[in-house]
Amino acid sequence: MKAEAWIFGACTVFFLLVTPAYWLVTDASEHGGDWTGTSALTMTMLLALMMTVYLGFHAKRMDPRPEDRKDAEIADGAGELGFFPPYSWWPLWTAASLGVCVFGVASGAWWLFIIGAVLGAMALVGWIFEYYRGVHAH
Template identity: 75%
Template sequence: MKAEAWIFAICTIFLVLVTPAYWFITEAGSTGGDWTGTSALTMTTLLTLMVTIYLGFHAKKMDDRPEDRKDGEIADGAGELGFFPPYSWWPLWAALTLGVMVFAIAMGAWWLFIIGTVLGAVATCGLIFEFYRGEHAH
């Protein structure tokens, strides 16, 4: 994870340098400037910073992985990789309820937004608690 954190840190530093330069160049070149590009670069900078902090935080808590060591071999990474959940229908229902909520906001139908919120709560609970019951219960 340390290598990944460094990659995102370098990207963050690059974007911290490029974003003000882009803003300055576009502001000087036209009367109104380009707020769309500047906003996109700012949000990209914050996104890479967020990923850098997340990976850096978890890299400190983890033991060294074979790919993080200079003397690591391919065989060192053999074995169980972790738990991967089987198929699930709950992400589909969560996405559909989010679609209903966005459609309701676009159409101004607040009653439909409330229905979407209730169905979204049910879908989120189903997604969270799917491994507590049924054939894949722990």
């Protein structure tokens, strides 16, 4: 995790330097700069700092991974990396039902929103429980 901590640390330093520069560059009027962009860059810098601290803290507490060691070989990283799900149609139906809900709200047809919500609930349940039934059951 040290590599990830260093990447987020570099991003933190970048945003720390860019934020005051942005505020000074946008100071074209007498109002004192663009507060929206400056606050967004400040929040982004704080988010990158939070990730740097979190990853750095956990990197010290856990055993080094093969990619964190300088003496590691490629074979040290061999083995199972995790569970990667196969294809699934459920995200498509969940997104389509969300589209029906949004269209129902935008057009003022609340009955269409209700239909989309019911279909969305069914699609979400299918997506959650797809590994308990059928071909990909565990």
